[in-house]
Amino acid sequence: MTTHETSAAPLGLRERKKQQTRERIRREAYRLFAEHGYEATTVDQIADAAEVSSSTFFRYFPTKEDVVIQDEYDPALTEALRSRPADEPVLEAILGTLKGSLGATLQQDREDLLLRTRLTFEDPALRAHNVAEQDRSERAMAEVIAERTGRDPADLEIRCAAAAIIAVFTTLVRYWVEGAGQEDLAELYARHLPLLARGLPF
Amino acid sequence: MTTHETSAAPLGLRERKKQQTRERIRREAYRLFAEHGYEATTVDQIADAAEVSSSTFFRYFPTKEDVVIQDEYDPALTEALRSRPADEPVLEAILGTLKGSLGATLQQDREDLLLRTRLTFEDPALRAHNVAEQDRSERAMAEVIAERTGRDPADLEIRCAAAAIIAVFTTLVRYWVEGAGQEDLAELYARHLPLLARGLPF
């Protein structure tokens, strides 16, 4: 927390080592999860693979589940949406951001996102967290909609809309993961979000 | 598996006792969960309260989580929907069944449904199952839509629609639970499903 810039920060050796260790644990954990599944992988195995003691593991991550958790792209999405014209319909604004900055970010994290998402879909024990995250997403989305329409984010109608949007997001991401990330995620969004805007034709 | 009827079946004392035991375990478990939370309640406590040994607990329920699981109302919904005119729009058909037979069922199970739902929303460890169930619901809904429109249930558009519908369902049930079940669930549906039919006005 220097007064000036933090880029190329003069991080002490200690701090750098800590970051490396944390990252090494996380990476090895992911590798093992991908190989044997989440439940079947023990903390000891992760610790061994990362060449630390299990005590150290727990010093870095309070619980095994915490290795997987990662604050997702909600803040980025919220941020990006705020920079859009206020009178633009919400669904269009979302599409706009996905074609822009956010889309680029997603492409960068592609590999990681792919594995992480696959895990959270496949592994029962991780789904709970996924739900919590989805919850946050819904709330964030409700916030955004409320902000843009001048209504209350707790309004049941707003909540329903947010839930529907996030549900479609999830479905698309899932489809994307099933296809091993071949398709263009942004394009999937562009093709299917209008469903919600125009009403389900069923 | 008698050749004839099973109603008012001549269940032996043995079978009746088993059902009672099973039910007693389940009831006591729910009571304790409601009182102390799911994680904080141990199997031993449940067994004690139900006056069985913990061995017996596991003879009735393979895992602790299984006490909470219950096959939900999807089959009933699917069934009910099939009895609706085939040319009726899907969303209307759903509303129709909710005002009818299915609605009645829900009212009967109100208390149980309320507690069970609250648990699955509040308790992280149970959410995983909730997700799995929601998954099944989505698939079932996709089936129904596909059936009525003559399209493929794996069609991404259909999946999105199903996901959106189930998401709104969930949001409404959740709202209903938050309000301790005061509101009329069927009426909530009637008021908010049209959102999806007409398109989100945001």
Place this chain on the structure above:
DNA sequence: TACATATTGACAGTCCACTCCCATTTGGGG
């Protein structure tokens, strides 16, 4: 270099879900 502090490993220990086994009890059928 010497000292203070942060980080780590090793290890013992807890808690709880879940398993296995065996002796006892209980219900059903001849």
Place this chain on the structure above:
DNA sequence: CCCCAAATGGGAGTGGACTGTCAATATGTA
């Protein structure tokens, strides 16, 4: 009434997440 099979209780045992302590080591600092 008697015997068999099913259901139960009790207890010992396992595995794995997580905690706490203490001594050893690594780092930053004067």
